[in-house]
Amino acid sequence: MKLYNYFRSSASFRVRIALELKGLGYGYVPVHLAKGEQKQPGFTQVSAEGLVPVLELDGGQRLTQSMAIIEYLDEAHPQPPLLPADAAGRARVRALAQIIACEIHPLNNLRVLKYLVHELKAGDSAKNAWYQHWVRLGLQSYEAQLAAHPSPFSHGSTPTLADCCLVPQIFNAQRFDCDLAGLPRTMAAFDACMQLGAFQKAQPSACPDFEA
Amino acid sequence: MKLYNYFRSSASFRVRIALELKGLGYGYVPVHLAKGEQKQPGFTQVSAEGLVPVLELDGGQRLTQSMAIIEYLDEAHPQPPLLPADAAGRARVRALAQIIACEIHPLNNLRVLKYLVHELKAGDSAKNAWYQHWVRLGLQSYEAQLAAHPSPFSHGSTPTLADCCLVPQIFNAQRFDCDLAGLPRTMAAFDACMQLGAFQKAQPSACPDFEA
Numbered sequence: 001m002k003l004y005n006y007f008r009s010s011a012s013f014r015v016r017i018a019l020e021l022k023g024l025g026y027g028y029v030p031v032h033l034a035k036g037e038q039k040q041p042g043f044t045q046v047s048a049e050g051l052v053p054v055l056e057l058d059g060g061q062r063l064t065q066s067m068a069i070i071e072y073l074d075e076a077h078p079q080p081p082l083l084p085a086d087a088a089g090r091a092r093v094r095a096l097a098q099i100i101a102c103e104i105h106p107l108n109n110l111r112v113l114k115y116l117v118h119e120l121k122a123g124d125s126a127k128n129a130w131y132q133h134w135v136r137l138g139l140q141s142y143e144a145q146l147a148a149h150p151s152p153f154s155h156g157s158t159p160t161l162a163d164c165c166l167v168p169q170i171f172n173a174q175r176f177d178c179d180l181a182g183l184p185r186t187m188a189a190f191d192a193c194m195q196l197g198a199f200q201k202a203q204p205s206a207c208p209d210f211e212a
Numbered sequence: 213m214k215l216y217n218y219f220r221s222s223a224s225f226r227v228r229i230a231l232e233l234k235g236l237g238y239g240y241v242p243v244h245l246a247k248g249e250q251k252q253p254g255f256t257q258v259s260a261e262g263l264v265p266v267l268e269l270d271g272g273q274r275l276t277q278s279m280a281i282i283e284y285l286d287e288a289h290p291q292p293p294l295l296p297a298d299a300a301g302r303a304r305v306r307a308l309a310q311i312i313a314c315e316i317h318p319l320n321n322l323r324v325l326k327y328l329v330h331e332l333k334a335g336d337s338a339k340n341a342w343y344q345h346w347v348r349l350g351l352q353s354y355e356a357q358l359a360a361h362p363s364p365f366s367h368g369s370t371p372t373l374a375d376c377c378l379v380p381q382i383f384n385a386q387r388f389d390c391d392l393a394g395l396p397r398t399m400a401a402f403d404a405c406m407q408l409g410a411f412q413k414a415q416p417s418a419c420p421d422f423e424a
Contacts, residue, residue, distance in 0.1 A: 092280075094277065120338060
């Protein structure tokens with residue numbers, strides 16, 4: 001397998017975590033988003049959308065969208081499971097993942113921030129306020145869900161799809177100086193994940209294309 | 213089952229389609245988003261986040277996030293299936309759904325448009341340009357995926373999770389005068405869906421809380 005990705009991309013980071021948790025080896029193909037490599041022919045032949053991550057399977061098939069890729073990995077390589085065995089648990093884990101992937105991250109990714117600055121003429125402080133607003137709102141929802149059913153990770157005693165999404169979001173939040181006070185369950189789940197080698201190996205600073 | 217939802221909410225519409233495709237009866241509980249009912253105590257006791265849809269199961273459990281709800285319905289009520297039988301097909305359908313649910317809709321929902329207007333002081337034309345930009349970009353991605361593997365619906369010969377997400381997005385796009393030219397496969401899938409009673413019964417104008 002080959003993963004087209006970028007060390008800083010939060011959606012790429014989710015998939016790297018899942019691959020590491022499953023113990024699956026993969027070729028790391030860097031696509032430098034900040035330099036616009038996703039819009040150059042080399043990559044648009046891989047992804048017409050110019051989005052990372054793309055997971056290329058050994059048969060050549062290319063999978064897109066991080067949550068869909070992780071669900072695929074969980075079906076093709078069931079151990080260790082990244083979704084609970086019961087339907088209600090799966091619904092909860094997917095909903096947690098979607099708080100991050102549908103409520104927070106889409107508003108704060110690079111192309112959206114660029115639109116704010118270039119098209120809406122937002123200054124640095126307005127851009128940062130936007131970023132922090134959606135992070136805070138989303139993580140408060142996440143915290144409310146976790147507080148209702150406390151557990152060591154986001155759901156249960158092992159990492160799930162939800163944690164694959166949470167951890168990159170917290171990395172982003174820290175980078176943009178977001179307020180993480182009052183989120184004890186969320187930060188405890190983050191800390192529990194970061195104790196694990198899989199999360200450490202997947203983090204941006206461990207990537208071959210990392211830049212400080 | 214009870215569905216807390218709003219006729220105009222695109223994420224609610226997705227779940228209504230799935231319920232109709234499965235032939236499942238449900239109680240319709242309207243939450244008037246434009247009047248702010250989602251922030252009033254009656255509903256914040258149901259959803260701390262103040263987001264619709266929420267599907268309340270007969271046992272009292274409440275499910276959130278439209279894609280997670282639809283996956284649950286597909287597991288609990290497998291016929292007719294809303295995901296293909298093969299893992300690669302499921303990955304494709306989920307990725308299509310996520311183009312809508314992670315790339316387009318989060319940028320254009322009501323609370324985001326309100327932020328643009330109230331915090332970033334965007335005027336009507338800037339707000340509409342923002343809306344149309346993300347719809348166009350996302351639907352072009354969707355079209356590229358569909359053109360690569362043409363079929364009557366978004367994937368295969370029956371409606372899937374992807375169509376549950378696509379149809380409400382096209383309704384929104386039409387409402388905001390988005391350019392839908394050059395999307396022949398996407399619009400053919402939309403038209404195929406709208407031939408079906410399930411999609412017609414789920415549409416905003418068929419909802420008990422509909423307002424013209």
